[in-house]
Amino acid sequence: MDVGIVGSTGYGGVELYRLLSNHPNVDGCILYSSSLEGSSYAEQYPHLSGLSHESVKPIMIEEMQQLDFVFLAVPSGVSKELAQKLMGKKAKVIDLSGDLRLKVPGEYEEWYKGESAPQDVLGKAVYGLTEINRHAIREAELIANPGCFPTATLLGLAPLYQQDLIDPHSLIIDAKTGLSGAGRKASQSSHFAETQENLRIYKVHQHQHTPEIEQQLKEWSSEAGPITFTTHLIPMTRGIMVTMYADLKDSCTTEQLHTRYQSFYEKHPFVRIRPVGQFPGTKEVFGTNFCDLSIKADPRTNRVTIVSVIDNLVKGAAGQAVQNMNVMLGLDETTGLHHYPIYP
Numbered sequence: 001m002d003v004g005i006v007g008s009t010g011y012g013g014v015e016l017y018r019l020l021s022n023h024p025n026v027d028g029c030i031l032y033s034s035s036l037e038g039s040s041y042a043e044q045y046p047h048l049s050g051l052s053h054e055s056v057k058p059i060m061i062e063e064m065q066q067l068d069f070v071f072l073a074v075p076s077g078v079s080k081e082l083a084q085k086l087m088g089k090k091a092k093v094i095d096l097s098g099d100l101r102l103k104v105p106g107e108y109e110e111w112y113k114g115e116s117a118p119q120d121v122l123g124k125a126v127y128g129l130t131e132i133n134r135h136a137i138r139e140a141e142l143i144a145n146p147g148c149f150p151t152a153t154l155l156g157l158a159p160l161y162q163q164d165l166i167d168p169h170s171l172i173i174d175a176k177t178g179l180s181g182a183g184r185k186a187s188q189s190s191h192f193a194e195t196q197e198n199l200r201i202y203k204v205h206q207h208q209h210t211p212e213i214e215q216q217l218k219e220w221s222s223e224a225g226p227i228t229f230t231t232h233l234i235p236m237t238r239g240i241m242v243t244m245y246a247d248l249k250d251s252c253t254t255e256q257l258h259t260r261y262q263s264f265y266e267k268h269p270f271v272r273i274r275p276v277g278q279f280p281g282t283k284e285v286f287g288t289n290f291c292d293l294s295i296k297a298d299p300r301t302n303r304v305t306i307v308s309v310i311d312n313l314v315k316g317a318a319g320q321a322v323q324n325m326n327v328m329l330g331l332d333e334t335t336g337l338h339h340y341p342i343y344p
């Protein structure tokens with residue numbers, strides 16, 4: 001099977017290359033770039049010296065259409081045009097950007113400040129949160145791979161929403177991310193001198209993942225409304241921790257909630273429910289496709305705290321994209337994704 005990566009010189013692209021070049025069903029992994037065509041990939045990424053002999057090609061739509069899978073690891077705004085050109089051909093397309101996730105008219109324009117993808121493209125795109133949408137993903141030709149924060153958040157909340165255990169109006173979502181989430185093109189906000197020894201809140205009440213989370217919560221609960229979601233930048237390379245707080249509808253013990261989470265995720269190899277009283281750190285999923293979850297009820301306040309950690313570049317981007325490819329191919333969804341976390 002031959003696959004292509006567009007935006008191969010970015011962080012999402014190089015992470016896709018790491019995973020796909022070790023995938024047993026992938027014979028050829030073709031690298032496309034809008035900026036570095038002709039150069040060798042190992043020149044661009046010296047950590048691949050002696051390992052990668054690929055050179056980077058210009059974007060070639062007709063060639064890409066004939067591949068088995070094309071992964072779009074380009075910025076929002078760019079993906080929708082490529083997806084449109086690739087649609088209806090041989091290649092199945094997995095888009096890592098935010099272009100194809102929002103279905104409610106007007107929301108993309110409001111949060112991404114650009115024109116939305118055409119309706120026929122949006123209509124074909126299946127939301128690729130694998131654990132929740134596996135059946136639709138299996139039949140899909142075009143996947144809108146979820147955002148990194150929505151992945152961690154929605155996996156943390158799914159059992160509570162689907163089992164009607166919390167009051168949606170009380171929900172607060174507090175997220176922290178490493179710097180690679182901002183992509184390779186370092187901006188002022190990811191400058192070493194601005195970020196080292198610093199903790200910053202950003203995009204307050206304006207984060208583009210807000211409507212993506214709301215869209216899924218509304219599918220789960222008619223009571224779901226606007227959410228409070230805040231993001232913080234912390235001085236580490238990879239990793240996301242999302243801490244969520246909500247009022248329980250009825251009193252519940254930690255042990256009862258823990259049992260519900262365990263049975264909800266029983267058949268999902270990448271979601272690990274931590275033992276009662278143990279909370280995950282981002283390092284414990286580093287470099288892997290795991291999402292680790294903990295839950296604890298507070299009998300004093302009748303609130304619950306949920307903690308979810310992922311590696312933003314793996315479960316939050318490239319890893320989930322490969323997991324989705326596996327589902328679309330009818331393979332075991334862990335194929336090519338059997339990594340232990342890098343620790344310490």
Ligand SMILES: NC(=O)C1=CN([C@@H]2O[C@H](COP(=O)(O)OP(=O)(O)OC[C@H]3O[C@@H](n4cnc5c(N)ncnc54)[C@H](OP(=O)(O)O)[C@@H]3O)[C@@H](O)[C@H]2O)C=CC1
Pocket residue numbers: 006007008009010011012013032033034035036072073074075076078096097098146147148180181182183184185312313316317
């Ligand atoms: N970083 C993360 O943790 C996550 C990222 N994402 C999404 O994945 C996508 C890729 O992100 P990431 O790799 O981090 O970003 P980077 O900025 O690291 O890479 C994006 C790449 O896209 C290509 N590109 C940029 N502009 C254009 C253009 N006008 N036309 C064609 N290609 C272009 C460039 O590659 P080249 O020069 O080779 O063409 C660039 O290196 C984005 O949509 C991002 O939002 C989603 C979840 C998590």
Ligand SMILES: CC(=O)N[C@@H](CCC(=O)OP(=O)(O)O)C(=O)O
Pocket residue numbers: 076096097098099146147148177178179180181182183208209231233
């Ligand atoms: C640290 C940092 O800036 N992270 C980015 C991650 C978002 C992203 O990857 O963009 P999509 O909308 O395509 O999912 C952010 O918070 O905007």
